[in-house]
Amino acid sequence: MEIKLAEKYGFCYGVQRAIDIVEEHPYSTTYGPLIHNQLENKRLKNEFNVNLVDKLEDLPKNETVVIRTHGIEKEDLNKLKSNKTHIIDTTCPFVSKPQEIIEAMSKEGYSIIVFGDKLHPEIKGVVSYASDKDKVFIASSIEEVKELKNLKKIAIISQTTKKIEDFISIVNYLILSHKEVRVFNTICNATLENQEATDILSKECDIVIIIGGKSSSNTKQLLYISKKNCEDSFLIESEKDIDNAWFDNKKICGITAGASTPNWIITNVKSYIEKLN
């Protein structure tokens, strides 16, 4: 069986930057998982003694606290600052941008549509920067956007890891029915590149393995894109999730990985599949 890697896959700039920073701060504590990859977070714990705490009140005092790549809520950041906590901020610059945009648009009185998942930490963080929360509408689909009525002066941003086609569909719907739509394409470049590469790869393969965290938004989009072209597309966190029967009678196996998937996991998966033949 031939193995093909996507033209672009794996670590984005923001994730690589966060890991580089954290490796320079051993014995620090991340507030929430640093990235959406449990195995990599575990490695940082094992090799650099980087701890993980999920609740603000449980964060240790007088120790270095790391802000995760997805950012945190403005109120939480202010609390940490007022406690004089030593803060290392690894919020991805692509996430800081929508935080800044929503803050500015909110001040200018726009109704703001956030294309994203209500429960995703990035979205919780971004939305917290709006001064008028009553004018912020989180929608995860075009159907949810269609339910919004009588909005004037609309600005729209996207979770950085959403599928660009879905974002464009929503924008197109809004343009038809609104006089002004201020569109901020906040989908990050790495996400776009990984999506495009997965689209191409999945057209050339009869099985595609997507490696990434099950809670990773950008990884889910890769699975969705791949499945459109190749029915046998599977999302795994590591080689342990592989069922060997998937590969029966397959000729070309594509491999791609989400933006928070480290190279060491990808290498392990690739070696495992190579040995199947």
Next chain:
Amino acid sequence: MEIKLAEKYGFCYGVQRAIDIVEEHPYSTTYGPLIHNQLENKRLKNEFNVNLVDKLEDLPKNETVVIRTHGIEKEDLNKLKSNKTHIIDTTCPFVSKPQEIIEAMSKEGYSIIVFGDKLHPEIKGVVSYASDKDKVFIASSIEEVKELKNLKKIAIISQTTKKIEDFISIVNYLILSHKEVRVFNTICNATLENQEATDILSKECDIVIIIGGKSSSNTKQLLYISKKNCEDSFLIESEKDIDNAWFDNKKICGITAGASTPNWIITNVKSYIEKLN
């Protein structure tokens, strides 16, 4: 042969308003054709002594000057005002809006893409309201938009009579490659409604007659839309342009009309076609 009229066709709010105003001001002079329908302009001349002058310097002094529905250039308007000319402004409110938008966006430092025809009076007028003309780019197609490079902070508006699908295609292209696109859907409602109705009508007929001025932008879009569904679509200014052979072996004839086509012309055309059978 059955005759079907489009669900929506003919005079829009702006054109009807302009004619109503002009009929109340006989012996006035329009600066450029009031609307893009020569026959209706001729009727206003014959019945209300409304004159037409094409050059600013030829406008009579001490007489009432009418600003056409498409608006005029800001500089010309200022000259008329400084001459203390008695001005009757019939600029369509849907055209005043993009004039206001381009003025505001220009002040805010946006690069402004105007989807429209360079030579159309509406576009000449709208563009004249930009304070920084170097940052205004008129494009009549997506190909022309693709030639624009290194624009930052983009605002986009459309000629009021353009096809919405083309506008959306351009917006979609821009969103992919720019962080912010401020979209102003300045296509007027009547244009949209006439386009939708023509789309439906032309799917139900084997011949479609579109009545309107040859220089009318919105009429050209109706012809384009109709031709996609019905090969035998013809643009005429009056029944005099009809070739009877068009109707050989036809069963259902659709009739629609541009936003500046008066009812009396539509009635004449309909009667003419009815008599063909």
